[in-house]
Amino acid sequence: MKVLLPALLTAGFLFSAQSLAKIDEPDVEADCEKIADYAALGNAAYQKGDYVKAADHFRDQVAWSEFCQHPQSALATAYNNSALAYLRQGQLRKARAWLALAAEDKKSQYNLSRMQDSLAALAKPTSPVGEYWQYAGFGSWNTVEVKAKGDRYEIHYDGLYMGAMALYYGPNIGEFTAVAAIKDQQAVYHQSDDSDYGGTCDVEMVFSDENVALKTHGDCGFGHNVRADGEFVRVAP
Numbered sequence: 001m002k003v004l005l006p007a008l009l010t011a012g013f014l015f016s017a018q019s020l021a022k023i024d025e026p027d028v029e030a031d032c033e034k035i036a037d038y039a040a041l042g043n044a045a046y047q048k049g050d051y052v053k054a055a056d057h058f059r060d061q062v063a064w065s066e067f068c069q070h071p072q073s074a075l076a077t078a079y080n081n082s083a084l085a086y087l088r089q090g091q092l093r094k095a096r097a098w099l100a101l102a103a104e105d106k107k108s109q110y111n112l113s114r115m116q117d118s119l120a121a122l123a124k125p126t127s128p129v130g131e132y133w134q135y136a137g138f139g140s141w142n143t144v145e146v147k148a149k150g151d152r153y154e155i156h157y158d159g160l161y162m163g164a165m166a167l168y169y170g171p172n173i174g175e176f177t178a179v180a181a182i183k184d185q186q187a188v189y190h191q192s193d194d195s196d197y198g199g200t201c202d203v204e205m206v207f208s209d210e211n212v213a214l215k216t217h218g219d220c221g222f223g224h225n226v227r228a229d230g231e232f233v234r235v236a237p
Helices: 018-032 035-048 051-067 072-088 092-102 106-120
Strands: 130-137 140-149 152-161 172-180 186-191 201-207 211-218 230-236
Touching (some): 018 051, 035 051, 051 072, 072 092, 072 106, 092 106, 092 130, 140 211, 152 186
Antiparallel strands (some): 186 201, 201 211, 211 230
């Protein structure tokens, strides 16, 4: 499969921390001034062919660009940089997930158009086995991972809530693992009230070729504002 590789986007941007000054102006301002450095480090790694390291630096560019409330055009550049680093690794679906964060941006549309033939050539999934992403903010993703386990599946959910100061204090987190059958493209995680993690809850999961939709009923005892809900897009295989 031949993958068309668009040119990398780089940019450095000015920072204004007025809305965050009341929190910790010296630290916030200094950290926000590092965004151009993250972009430059990512670009340097990208040019050397170290696309894993480039993706790490571009993720930092994304996270701090969002935190520091850069304009949408700057965020789109950071998302596209992350997408191109994954594209160079041959991870087309992950690249597409990053581009979808700024789907209306012309850079995203151009890069996605260059990927369309390669995406169309990917083998159609034959089972729910794979990895699924849902954007949590600040460069981080909620994930669902599905592995075959005999005639059933091991389903692992990792969820995050990226609060306003998550880049300093970390996110709220929640997770579950279920070994279950997936029948008619549906599965359920059930947690009883004697669980170590919280009260009774059920997480319904509905799979399709390219995504899984989660819906939680009850309180699973995750971190504050963490909830297994919404659509997750397939990013692997």
